[in-house]
Amino acid sequence: MPQSASLQHAAEPQHQPEHNHLLNALSEEVQQRLFPHLELVEMPLGKVLYESGDVLRYVYFPTDCIVSLLYVMENGSSAEISVVGFEGLVGVALFMGGESTTSRGIVQSAGSAYRLLGQRMKDEFNRHGELLHLMLRYSQALITQMAQTAVCNRHHSIEQQLCRWLLLSLDRLKNNHLVMTQELIANMLGVRREGVTEAAGRLHKKGVIDYSRGHIVITNRQKLEQLSCECYAVVKAETDRLLPLYTKTR
Amino acid sequence: MPQSASLQHAAEPQHQPEHNHLLNALSEEVQQRLFPHLELVEMPLGKVLYESGDVLRYVYFPTDCIVSLLYVMENGSSAEISVVGFEGLVGVALFMGGESTTSRGIVQSAGSAYRLLGQRMKDEFNRHGELLHLMLRYSQALITQMAQTAVCNRHHSIEQQLCRWLLLSLDRLKNNHLVMTQELIANMLGVRREGVTEAAGRLHKKGVIDYSRGHIVITNRQKLEQLSCECYAVVKAETDRLLPLYTKTR
DNA sequence: TTAACTCTGTGCGTCAGCGCACATATAGCT
DNA sequence: AGCTATATGTGCGCTGACGCACAGAGTTAA
Numbered sequence: 001m002p003q004s005a006s007l008q009h010a011a012e013p014q015h016q017p018e019h020n021h022l023l024n025a026l027s028e029e030v031q032q033r034l035f036p037h038l039e040l041v042e043m044p045l046g047k048v049l050y051e052s053g054d055v056l057r058y059v060y061f062p063t064d065c066i067v068s069l070l071y072v073m074e075n076g077s078s079a080e081i082s083v084v085g086f087e088g089l090v091g092v093a094l095f096m097g098g099e100s101t102t103s104r105g106i107v108q109s110a111g112s113a114y115r116l117l118g119q120r121m122k123d124e125f126n127r128h129g130e131l132l133h134l135m136l137r138y139s140q141a142l143i144t145q146m147a148q149t150a151v152c153n154r155h156h157s158i159e160q161q162l163c164r165w166l167l168l169s170l171d172r173l174k175n176n177h178l179v180m181t182q183e184l185i186a187n188m189l190g191v192r193r194e195g196v197t198e199a200a201g202r203l204h205k206k207g208v209i210d211y212s213r214g215h216i217v218i219t220n221r222q223k224l225e226q227l228s229c230e231c232y233a234v235v236k237a238e239t240d241r242l243l244p245l246y247t248k249t250r
Numbered sequence: 251m252p253q254s255a256s257l258q259h260a261a262e263p264q265h266q267p268e269h270n271h272l273l274n275a276l277s278e279e280v281q282q283r284l285f286p287h288l289e290l291v292e293m294p295l296g297k298v299l300y301e302s303g304d305v306l307r308y309v310y311f312p313t314d315c316i317v318s319l320l321y322v323m324e325n326g327s328s329a330e331i332s333v334v335g336f337e338g339l340v341g342v343a344l345f346m347g348g349e350s351t352t353s354r355g356i357v358q359s360a361g362s363a364y365r366l367l368g369q370r371m372k373d374e375f376n377r378h379g380e381l382l383h384l385m386l387r388y389s390q391a392l393i394t395q396m397a398q399t400a401v402c403n404r405h406h407s408i409e410q411q412l413c414r415w416l417l418l419s420l421d422r423l424k425n426n427h428l429v430m431t432q433e434l435i436a437n438m439l440g441v442r443r444e445g446v447t448e449a450a451g452r453l454h455k456k457g458v459i460d461y462s463r464g465h466i467v468i469t470n471r472q473k474l475e476q477l478s479c480e481c482y483a484v485v486k487a488e489t490d491r492l493l494p495l496y497t498k499t500r
Numbered sequence: 501t502t503a504a505c506t507c508t509g510t511g512c513g514t515c516a517g518c519g520c521a522c523a524t525a526t527a528g529c530t
Numbered sequence: 531a532g533c534t535a536t537a538t539g540t541g542c543g544c545t546g547a548c549g550c551a552c553a554g555a556g557t558t559a560a
Contacts, residue, residue, distance in 0.1 A: 071401045074480050079404045081397040096390040097383055098492050102484055103397060128378040133347055140346040143393060147331040147353060150400035151321045154329045154440040157546075181507065190404040192548060197508060213507055213556060230324050234352055242348050407516075431537065442518060447538060463526060463537050 014086070014174075015040060017114050019063040021087045022134060025245035030131055034124060038114040043067070045179070049090055049105035056099060058115040059091035065111030066172045068188060069103045079153070079190035080165075082145040083108065085172025087243065092139050094118050095125045095132075108188065109169065109179065137242045144238040152231040158191050159199040163228035165189060166209070170218055171236070178216040203227070264336070264424075265290060267364050270311040271337045272384060275495035280381055284374060288364040293317070295429070299340055299355035306349060308365040309341035315361030316422045318438055319353045329403070329440035330415075332395040333358065335422025337493065342389050344368050345375045345382075358438065359419065359429065387492045394488045402481040403440070409449040411439050413478035416459070420468055421486070428466040453477070 017035050018024040026034065043065035050056055052072065060067065067090045069081045081103055084090050090113075093101045124131045152161055165188065169178055182200060186193040200216075203209045208224050210217045218224060225232065267281075267288055268274040276284065293315035300306055302322065310317065317340045319331045331353055334340050340363075343351045374381050402411055415438065419428055432450060436443040450466075453459045458474050460467045468474060475482065 069397075071397060073401065073405065077405060079401045081400055092393075093390060095386070096393075097387040098390040098488075101390075102394055102488055126378075128382075132378075136345070137347040139389065139393075140343060140348040140351075143342075143346075143389075143396065144352055146393065146396040146400060147319075147321060150331055150396060150403050151323065151329045151440075153400050153403040155323065155327060183507075190401075193508085194510085194549090195547065197510090201509080211508095238348075238352055433537075443538085444519090444540085445517060447540090448517095451539080461538095 014063040015112065016063070017061070019086055020061040020089075020114065021243065021245060022089055022138060023061050023114065025134060025243075027130060030124065030129065034116070034120070034131075037120045038116055041113055041115050043107045043111050043113050045107055045110045047107040049107070050100075051104050052102050053100050056091045056094045057118055059089050059094055059118065059121045060105075060113045060115045061089050062086050062113040062172075063111065064174065065107055065113055066109035066169060067113075068106050068108040069101075070106055070188070071103045077190060078187050080188040081149055082142055083168050083172070084142075087172065087239065088138055088142065089135075091118075091121075092135070092142060094121055095135055096139070108184075109173065134245075141239045141242045144242075145235050148231045148235045152229060153190070156229040156231065157199075158189065158195045159202060159227065160229040160231075161189050161191075162196060162199045162203070163224050164232040166216070166218060167221075167224060167228055167232045168235070170221065176218040176221070178218075179214060180216060181214045264313040265362065266313070267311070269313040269336055270339070270364065271493065271495060272339055272388060273311050273364065275384060275493075277380060280374065280379065284366070284370070284381075287370045288366055291363055291365050293357045293361050293363050295357055295360040297357040299357070300350075301354050302352050303350050306341045306344045307368055309339050309344055309368065309371045310355075310363045310365045311339050312336050312363040312422075313361065314424065315357055315363055316359035316419060317363075318356050318358040319351075320356055320438070321353045327440060328437050330438040331399060332392055333418050333422070334392075337422070337489065338388055338392065339385075341368075341371075342385070342392060344371055345385055346389070358434070359423065384495075391489045391492045394492075395485050398481045398485045402479060406479040406481065407449075408439065408441050408445045409452060409477065410479040410481075411441075412446060412449045412453070413474050414482040415439060416466070416468060417471075417474060417478055417482045418485070420471065426468040426471070428468075429464060430466055431464045 017038055043062070049060060049067065062085050064086065067084045069084065070078050071081055072078045090105050093099060125135065152164060162185065165185065170176060182196040183193045186196045189196070200209065200211060204211065206223065208218070208220045208227065210219055267285055273281070293312070299310060299317065312335050314336065317334045319334065320328050321331055322328045340355050343349060375385065402414060412435065415435065420426060432446040433443045436446045439446070450459065450461060454461065456473065458468070458470045458477065460469055
């Protein structure tokens with residue numbers, strides 16, 4: 001029923017370490033130490049960076065991809081715990097000391113990232129300089145997002161959650177176009193695919209999104225924010241507070 | 251309908267810093283630096299340690315109380331994000347760098363705790379010694395618990411969640427007796443009080459718990475674990491892995 | 501063109517949890 | 531002993547989400 005509007009895409013790939021906000025926030029001194037060890041890697045949709053329990057070999061700094069931290073239950077159903085884009089990094093467990101997590105890291109939106117060998121990361125981290133403090137702040141932002149996910153799962157409708165999810169994704173992309181099937185969104189939200197179909201249909205009727213076979217275009221972001229629960233705004237505000245380095249100020 | 255069985259209580263108060271597992275895990279050197287600054291404080295039921303957004307003045311190391319990290323929504327409903335007892339500390343935001351969180355810290359089970367002035371905590375933390383690494387590991391355990399809360403909220407029934415919640419509380423107490431109304435549990439789980447009543451009634455019928463007016467006694471812990479979802483076991487296993495110091499090994 | 505496949509739409513019946521209303525039961529107080 | 535607070539039990543209608551089944555619609559490949 002929903003007609004697809006202009007589903008053009010494009011968006012230049014982001015192939016500079018500085019496109020990741022955490023890397024960008026580091027002083028030149030640290031950058032010079034670290035950047036030579038960064039390795040640019042492709043991040044195709046669906047790629048699994050690590051499984052629950054895996055010892056992490058690398059940390060990943062996304063530039064233009066999005067990674068979901070997904071918990072997969074014993075019976076196979078799943079739920080997204082948090083999402084990471086160019087504002088963050090994947091693999092906090094490495095410097096937290098646990099080396100592994102109970103979640104899976106999986107690419108939700110294709111693009112690329114810079115990866116760094118775990119030991120290098122730990123070496124720099126253990127110099128106890130700015131990297132440590134930056135990582136800790138980022139970790140707190142991540143914690144906030146997880147907490148809010150828990151709240152949202154408890155109290156809000158699929159439509160509200162979909163709005164939140166779209167906004168979180170949108171913030172991590174360069175344009176308003178998402179490559180993502182309703183089936184995948186359902187896996188992320190931990191709900192039925194049909195539920196997403198219905199919610200998406202309603203959002204389309206309200207003139208907020210267009211979509212068609214694995215492509216979603218947000219046409220009215222403001223309205224999307226209105227329809228979302230408070231959860232998006234809370235996470236956004238807290239992330240901005242903890243990591244004001246967002247706006248490339250150096 | 252449910253007859254109350256033997257609802258005796260008692261359990262000696264725990265008035266030694268070492269009763270908190272994190273404090274206990276520290277070397278004597280660090281303990282000697284830190285312990286003089288610890289202040290024993292009463293933790294009555296319902297006491298609010300901090301509100302969302304408050305700048306934290308102290309970190310709290312529970313000895314025999316339980317503190318809930320609770321998110322309170324704009325409309326007043328709430329959801330517990332995680333729970334802290336003698337295995338942990340309240341106030342990670344202080345050393346993570348954010349100074350405040352979006353959640354509220356509230357005493358869920360009365361007892362006492364040692365508190366430490368934020369600055370003292372940060373001073374020791376910034377010596378970049380064992381305290382730092384211990385705190386990071388604990389933070390990861392906390393993250394795991396939050397993530398699992400999100401999953402549980404999404405997929406499991408009130409009864410399963412109640413089982414998980416009882417087990418988490420039980421692990422942080424010295425006996426199998428809880429002082430807690432169904433109303434309060436409902437606030438923690440973010441569900442209706444009636445829902446808790448029904449679930450508790452079923453658990454009683456199954457011979458797992460006895461309860462009466464604000465008192466709950468677990469009579470069959472093994473069965474409780476069987477009835478719980480996987481979430482409890484996952485958090486337990488991961489916490490034990492990250493903080494094996496549980497069993498006073500020093 | 502046809503066929504196979506994937507993605508989306510829709511219509512069931514079912515059920516857990518909700519909101520509300522109100523009936524008990526128990527503890528604590530005077 | 532009686533009163534009042536608080537805690538718990540129960541019923542009822544409602545709704546959002548579920549599981550299932552299948553129908554269309556678009557895309558790809560032969």
